[in-house]
Amino acid sequence: MLEQLLEPILTPLFHQWPVLSDYAWQVAATVVVAAVWLLTVSFNWITARMIRHLSQKAPVWDELFLQSIRTPLRLLIWVIGLSLLLEIFSRNGLPVGTGVGSEVRRFGAILIVAWGLLRFITTAENFFTTPVKGRKQVDRTTADAVAKLLRLVVTILAGLTLLQSAGVSISGILAFGGIGGIAVGFAAKDLLANFFGGLMVYMDRPFRVGDWIRSPDKDIEGTVEYIGWRLTRIRTFDQRPLYVPNATFANIAVENPSRMRNRRIYEHIGVRYDDAAKVKPIVDDVRAMLQSHPEIDTRQTLIVHLNRFGPSSLDFMVYTFTKTTQWVKFHAIKEDVMLKIADIIFSHGAEFAFPTQTIHLAGQELPEPEALPGMAQEAADVIRSN
Incomplete structure (x- = not known):
């Protein structure tokens, strides 16, 4: 193979300059290096023009593939050149084993092809998961799973190909995998789980x-x-x-x-028992306010009703859903709703209730205030006022 590649170049040189025949292997090595350099420059120029041309169109698979394999193919040129140099050295008495060049070429090609495929998978994954206006973004979790599976397949195939190129029996490895898989399964059950x-x-x-x-x-x-x-x-x-x-x-x-469709506002609001006559109009106004609020989803359940008689308050329930699911925006809407409820309560002349207690002493007459000294006088005043 080496002679067939170099003969069209070296024969005219030796015919024109016979003195070069004394330095045949040095000339051959120089020709290989020069050829590799020229091929690299030409390859860079051609691929750059192709990528520039493809980038003017909508991004497609051929552009992604070319961008991914450009660097591995450039390295492949140098690996082939290196293998040819090793063959030249081995045939001219240099300390290089016979067949090293072909081994470097074979193993290098397998590794570079696998590297190029892995780069293409990564490039495609980044392309489809990067948000771009006007293009539907692929689910990142799905893209990540597919990319990992493809990387695993490429890695296994490359490893098996390397082993086969090295003379290792693939059938023996696959047969051993069936038996050894049982032991590995027991040893790595947590990993498999x-x-x-x-x-x-x-x-x-x-x-x-x-x-x-x-x-x-x-x-x-x-x-x-x-x-x-x-x-x-x-x-x-x-x-x-x-x-x-x-x-x-x-x-x-x-x-x-x-994945929530709405966020819920669920509150109990208490007003004083003294404002019992005002509860119905307050509840009606709060319900009307929620039904007209631009951030409340009226298609969902909306409840505003007197709910219970509390120990010190008449409690009505507010149960509704916002249109947004964003955490920060939800709290801003909830704040607005609660402030408007407070304004409605105050507009009716009512007040919020707070815990109070009234103590009645049955069967006892409270003494006159002047008959009670000091602290007792104050306690009696408080009891009478309640």
């Missing part, structure tokens, strides 16, 4: 990256940052990372507040 737990998360999709989740069974609450094959990383609200093994999600209930 986490793996299948992560697989179930990817398939069932109870949550995805960016969701706020919590569990009533475990002290878990925060925003999902990463879903791996073994564990899931959650950022708690105090900004601490929480690493949860995926097998945990197979045994606990998980709430996903990020």
Whole structure:
């Protein structure tokens, strides 16, 4: 192969300058280096023009593929050049083993092809998960799962190809995997449980990256940052990372507040018993206010009714839902609603109730105030006033 590649170049040189035949292998090595350099420059120029041309159109698979494999192909040119140099050195008495060049070329090509495919998978994943106006964004959790699976497949295939190129029997390895898999399964049962737990998360999709989740069974609450094959990383609200093994999600209930359609306002408001006659118009005005509020979802349940006779107040219930699910905006809406309820109560001349107690002493006449000295006088005044 080497002679066939170099013969069209070296034969005219030696014919024109016979003195160069005494330095045949040095000339051959120089020609190889020069050819590799020229090929690299040409490759860079051609691919740069192709990428520039493709970038003027809508991003498509061919542009992503070309951007991903450009660097690996450039490295492949140098690996082939290096293998040819090693063949030249081995044939001219230099301390390089016979066949090293072909081994470098074969193993280098396998590794570079695998590297190029892995780069393409990563580039495609970043492209489809990066938000761009006018383009539908792919679910990050799904894209991450598919990308990990493809990387695993490429890595396994590259490893098996390398072993086969090295003369290792692939059939023996696969047969051993069936027997050794049982022992490995017992030794790494927790690892496998986490793996299948992560697989179930990817398939069932109870949550995805960016969701706020919590569990009533475990002290878990925060925003999902990463879903791996073994564990899931959650950022708690105090900004601490929480690493949860995926097998945990197979045994606990998980709430996903990020998928709420509305947020609920649920309050009990008490007015004085002295304002009992004003409760009905207050309740009617509060209900009308909520029905006309732009941030209240009137399609959901809306309840404003006198609910109970409290120990020191007449309590009416406010039960409604906001249109937004954003935590900060919800509290701003709730504040506005509660202030408007307070204005309605005050506009009717009523007041909020607060805990009070009235003590009646049966069968006893309170003495006249002047007959009570000091503290007793004050206590009697308080009792009479109640």
